[in-house]
Amino acid sequence: MKNANENPGGAAPGCFAAQIDAAACSLCEVCARRCPKGALRRAVEGTVTAIYFAAERCDGCAGAPRCQKLCPEAAIRVSPSAQAASEEILLVQGEMQRCSKCGTLFAPVRRIEAAAKKGAASADLFHDICPLCRREDLVVRLIDDQRQAPGEEAEFRSGRDLMRKAGARSGRKTEPPKPPIV
Numbered sequence: 001m002k003n004a005n006e007n008p009g010g011a012a013p014g015c016f017a018a019q020i021d022a023a024a025c026s027l028c029e030v031c032a033r034r035c036p037k038g039a040l041r042r043a044v045e046g047t048v049t050a051i052y053f054a055a056e057r058c059d060g061c062a063g064a065p066r067c068q069k070l071c072p073e074a075a076i077r078v079s080p081s082a083q084a085a086s087e088e089i090l091l092v093q094g095e096m097q098r099c100s101k102c103g104t105l106f107a108p109v110r111r112i113e114a115a116a117k118k119g120a121a122s123a124d125l126f127h128d129i130c131p132l133c134r135r136e137d138l139v140v141r142l143i144d145d146q147r148q149a150p151g152e153e154a155e156f157r158s159g160r161d162l163m164r165k166a167g168a169r170s171g172r173k174t175e176p177p178k179p180p181i182v
């Protein structure tokens, strides 16, 4: 194992330890997705999602840990350590939310709760319903609305129009796929 004190610049892998404050972490996975060295890894195991850390891959981002910078909850800390673990370690884990309609595990419970705490407009809507089922609900609701308001009938000419309108109401883009460039 290398010694962090022999390497104040912090460039060598294997000299760093990582910690996540489990109470603050929303399991958003940003740190794992944006780590340039693949030192942070997200894994889904059964009904649980987890973040692992491999010290041998972490180089401390040359003294400016990207994971720390990007974490929206200020929950992760990477620091030099003379005793960095030689094996991958579990930093944090939490239960996934199961969709009450289709049964899919679609997001960590903590991520949904964190969004609700921050007042995200969609948090209540998808608390226990996955995005796909939510979109289906929107389309069904639009069809019902149309049945009650026949004057607007001409507005919907195809299922694609319905999806586009559903996307507009839910804030999502539902443009049809572009043709391939030849």
Ligand code: SF4
Binding pocket: 020, 024, 025, 026, 027, 028, 029, 030, 031, 032, 051, 070, 071, 072, 073, 074, 075, 076
């Ligand atoms: S440590 Fe931060 S960036 Fe990583 S999963 Fe938790 S909240 Fe997201």
Ligand code: SF4
Binding pocket: 016, 018, 034, 035, 036, 037, 038, 039, 040, 057, 058, 059, 060, 061, 064, 065, 066, 067, 068, 078
């Ligand atoms: S400091 Fe964070 S982002 Fe940078 S290599 Fe280590 S774990 Fe990855």
